[in-house]
Amino acid sequence: MKTRITILLAALFMSFNFSFAQQDEECMNNLSIFDSYVKTKKYDDAYEPWKIVRNKCPKFNRAIYVHGEKILTHKIENSTGADQVAHINDLMLLYDQSRENFPSKYDEGEVLVDKANLAYKYREELNKTDEQLYNMFDSAYVKDAKNFTSAKGLYTYFSLAVDLFDAGKKPAQEMFDKYDDVNELIENLIAGYTTKLNTYAAKEEAGTLTKKEARYKSSYESNIEAFENQILGSMDKKLGDRANCEVLIPLYEKNYENNKNDGIWLQRAMNRMYAKGCKEDPLFLKLVQQKNSLEPSADTSYYLYLLTGEQKYFDQTLELEADPLKKARLYKKLANELKSKGSYSQARQYYMESMKLNPSDGSPYLSIAAMYAKSANNCGDSNFNKRAVFWLAALEAEKAGRVDGRLKSAAAKTAASYRASAPSKSDIFTEGNAGQTIRVGCWIGRSITVPNI
Known part of the structure; x- marks a missing residue:
């Protein structure tokens, strides 16, 4: 309790x-x-x-x-x-x-998880086996999953599934299923906190957030950070090489015929293969096409877009996805892909679309800042103007810290590093252009005012 x-x-x-x-x-x-x-x-x-x-x-x-x-x-x-x-x-x-x-x-789930957490903490004193402990957590999941909200409990639940797999007491598919079960619960929790956070984003940017709202905002950000950076990261670390392509491909090939009409199995299989970098294998395309023939979804359309590069599939992705937070993630995912390929202008466009739908996520600002910084040498007609691009990068990084408390420290350090690469006061004095506006060309197409000295 x-x-x-x-x-x-x-x-x-x-x-x-x-x-x-x-x-x-x-x-x-x-x-x-x-x-x-x-x-x-x-x-x-x-x-x-x-x-x-x-x-x-x-x-x-x-x-x-x-x-x-x-x-x-x-x-x-x-x-x-x-x-x-x-x-x-x-x-x-x-x-x-x-x-x-x-x-x-x-709530029933809350009580059952608290009992399971207590039993796990004192498992030696109570002589509890991993199976007994797993069953306690599983009871909470089966009976009242929506109130299974304990970060520690969710990680322990999955961790025990992995331990039981290692001990030969659970098959690989059941371990992967439990990863997906827990991951979906966490995604739902994060979505709930994010929706609440987004109500404060505009106020934070405008500086009108009340003290009470700031406390709530900080609490939601802490919860999201715990689940995203600690629990999900720890789960992936625990899973480790048990879920690499060498393991997944033969497993899914073996089980494909028995599950090819099961939409949930297909969805989870293609998601895991994508997450583990197995999208180049023919099986990934096979899974995606089969899922798309059964139940066309935003995910299948997105994967088809990645595989074919055809714009129609991405248009279909956005058309099929109704959830604004999921659509924001899709925009960001596509932006990341484009950024990795050097298509910075398009990537920025999708990052900005993502922020419209999920304004409390500051990470797109950091990504845009990084693209500015990387383009500095190509987007100026003089050494001074090239280095001035770092001011733009710093401003973008600082936006991340303003809207997203989870990134405040990282954004401040990133902005400081960019400013260190920008023209110095002596450079501005030599150039004699303090207070003037510089138009940054190439794909960036933005203006920056030279600071007064």
């Missing part, structure tokens, strides 16, 4: 059943006592009065479960042997009781 940041202590007490409180003064008094102890982190002193309220008045107030988790966690961390195991099992029971007595406040 995680203590939600939106729950304030005052709110807990406002939820008292006052008529019940009047009937049982003992529960009221002991609740007040253990609450006071918990606030000062005197968990051992809080234990006995908390037990009285928990046992006698389990529906009295949710503080029993919010504070109870802290009390029992303290007990677990400060005990050993049989006493520690008893406290662990008691916390497991408390998780169940929280949902039993306050079902509207504790």
Whole structure:
């Protein structure tokens, strides 16, 4: 059971059943006592009065479960042997009781994941096998996937699937399926946070974001960063060479006939082959064409575009994709492909389309800045004007940090490195053009004002 940041202590007490409180003064008094102890982190002193309220008045107030988790966690961390195991099992029971007595406040998936995380942390003390632990997480996924939101739990769930594969207890396909299951849950969580973030992007750029909104924005950015950079990255690292082309191609070739009419299998197979750089193999085209014949989608059209280079497939991609965040990713993905090929003008166009749909993602600004910097030597008619391109690059990089808090540090460092390559104050003095506007040519087609010195 995680203590939600939106729950304030005052709110807990406002939820008292006052008529019940009047009937049982003992529960009221002991609740007040253990609450006071918990606030000062005197968990051992809080234990006995908390037990009285928990046992006698389990529906009295949710503080029993919010504070109870802290009390029992303290007990677990400060005990050993049989006493520690008893406290662990008691916390497991408390998780169940929280949902039993306050079902509207504790989702089934949340409770099951909290129990699984606890069991995994103390797996040696509880003598839990990897199979038993995996089944605990799997129960949460099967029963209430939408409330399986624990970053730690999602990674552990997948990690155990890999360990069971390594032990010969799960086939490769099941391990890959679990990667996709967890990856889809994480993508949905990221999409939810991103949608919320986008409501703040314009305010951030305009400087009208309130302190409260800034806190929410920071929280959403932290969650996205945790899932994108830590959990997904750790999952890919854990999977490692178990999912390279040498493994995937024979596996999918072997299973193709049995699954060629299964849209989900085809989608996951082609996605994994693309992600692992196997798109040059004939099997990738075979998968894409088969999926496209069964269920044409934005993904299949995009892959056909990459394979054939035919514009009609990319137009079809955008036509079929209705989700703005997915469409933004498609634009960015295409822009990345074009950037890698040196088609900078087209890449910039698609990066800008991506930002219109997902304004809280600052990474396209960094990509545009990098293209400017790389083109500096080709987009100026003098040494000074060539180096002036780095001012443009710095300005683009700084935009990334303004709209996307996750990139603030990286954007600042990148912008500083570009400015270091731009003309110095002495260069501006020698040139005598402070405050003048320079038109940058070639594909960039932008203007930059020389700083005043």
